[in-house]
Amino acid sequence: MSFAGEQHPGVNPSAPQTQGFRLNHTMLRAKDPECSLAFYSKVFGMQVLRRLDFEEMQFSLYFLANLDADDRVPEETKARTAWTFSQKGLLELTHNWGTEEQEEFAYHDGNAEPQGFGHICFSVPDLNAAQAWFDEHAVTFVKRADQGKMKDVIFVKDPDGYWIEVIQADLMAAMGD
Amino acid sequence: MSFAGEQHPGVNPSAPQTQGFRLNHTMLRAKDPECSLAFYSKVFGMQVLRRLDFEEMQFSLYFLANLDADDRVPEETKARTAWTFSQKGLLELTHNWGTEEQEEFAYHDGNAEPQGFGHICFSVPDLNAAQAWFDEHAVTFVKRADQGKMKDVIFVKDPDGYWIEVIQADLMAAMGD
Numbered sequence: 001m002s003f004a005g006e007q008h009p010g011v012n013p014s015a016p017q018t019q020g021f022r023l024n025h026t027m028l029r030a031k032d033p034e035c036s037l038a039f040y041s042k043v044f045g046m047q048v049l050r051r052l053d054f055e056e057m058q059f060s061l062y063f064l065a066n067l068d069a070d071d072r073v074p075e076e077t078k079a080r081t082a083w084t085f086s087q088k089g090l091l092e093l094t095h096n097w098g099t100e101e102q103e104e105f106a107y108h109d110g111n112a113e114p115q116g117f118g119h120i121c122f123s124v125p126d127l128n129a130a131q132a133w134f135d136e137h138a139v140t141f142v143k144r145a146d147q148g149k150m151k152d153v154i155f156v157k158d159p160d161g162y163w164i165e166v167i168q169a170d171l172m173a174a175m176g177d
Numbered sequence: 178m179s180f181a182g183e184q185h186p187g188v189n190p191s192a193p194q195t196q197g198f199r200l201n202h203t204m205l206r207a208k209d210p211e212c213s214l215a216f217y218s219k220v221f222g223m224q225v226l227r228r229l230d231f232e233e234m235q236f237s238l239y240f241l242a243n244l245d246a247d248d249r250v251p252e253e254t255k256a257r258t259a260w261t262f263s264q265k266g267l268l269e270l271t272h273n274w275g276t277e278e279q280e281e282f283a284y285h286d287g288n289a290e291p292q293g294f295g296h297i298c299f300s301v302p303d304l305n306a307a308q309a310w311f312d313e314h315a316v317t318f319v320k321r322a323d324q325g326k327m328k329d330v331i332f333v334k335d336p337d338g339y340w341i342e343v344i345q346a347d348l349m350a351a352m353g354d
Binding site for chain 1: 182183184185186187188189190191192194195196197198199200201202203204205206210211212213214215218219220221222223224225227228229233234239242243244254255256258259260261262263264265266267268269271284285286287291292293294295296297298299300301302306307310326337339342344345346347349350351352
């Protein structure tokens with residue numbers, strides 16, 4: 001597929017060998033799972049589909065999703081695990097045990113140097129309502145919808161300082177005009 | 178929702194104000210878009226849904242997705258943009274113009290110090306077939322399915338060195354036993 005007026009250097013057509021590939025999740029390390037799970041569940045409405053503990057290696061993984069009304073998550077553990085790993089757009093938080101007790105401990109957000117990872121982005125039905133909701137929960141803003149060069153785009157920070165972009169799909173249609 | 182036998186510290190029920198929130202994309206900076214687009218389209222079957230160029234700020238954004246057979250991507254630009262930003266599980270690559278010409282330039286993968294971002298993860302229908310496919314394209318492995326403590330989990334590197342996990346959903350069901 002190619003679209004009128006856009007150059008996509010290097011792009012190849014999708015090979016049949018990649019059929020069924022899907023971007024399941026993005027993993028971010030979190031210093032304090034209690035804090036991060038409270039944030040992503042309360043402010044972004046995510047639910048923990050699966051927790052995995054690795055005693056020997058001293059870490060835990062939490063897989064979070066925004067569930068749609070018609071999602072039927074299996075209750076039974078193995079079926080739920082398989083379901084979890086067949087979805088798109090999950091967030092995995094990795095907790096290395098004990099980091100939450102080290103006052104000075106902090107993860108790197110990828111936007112300060114050295115740069116790399118930039119952000120995760122949530123699409124929301126109503127950007128203004130979302131901004132008011134973030135204010136209600138005293139979320140830290142990087143920029144509000146009316147600030148900066150990119151209007152109608154919000155950036156907030158999660159408890160570890162990772163940037164979260166928030167957009168409303170139909171407002172983005174004006175981008176690139 | 179809570180599941181038998183799992184503790185999720187800090188978790189709150191999803192509030193109605195978060196209905197319709199979805200994890201749209203993860204943004205990674207890419208040194209050379211031609212190289213990265215070739216990689217994600219060829220090896221992972223992603224297609225570029227939208228390219229946005231910002232002349233004034235000297236960067237371009239590429240939004241990539243794995244399309245399902247029943248996805249109907251609008252051809253018209255504004256409709257396609259709105260569609261793009263309403264999906265789950267996209268990858269955004271940011272290209273700051275000129276980095277591809279700087280021999281020593283490199284982005285930070287988040288796994289070397291300072292740590293933060295860990296990886297993105299693709300779910301695939303057949304892990305062994307995927308591993309053979311990666312070999313066919315001389316992809317750099319961090320670990321193969323039979324290496325390390327986590328069996329049936331592959332890690333490869335993208336052209337910038339970001340880690341990509343590759344899993345098969347039903348094989349993950351044994352995790353955490």
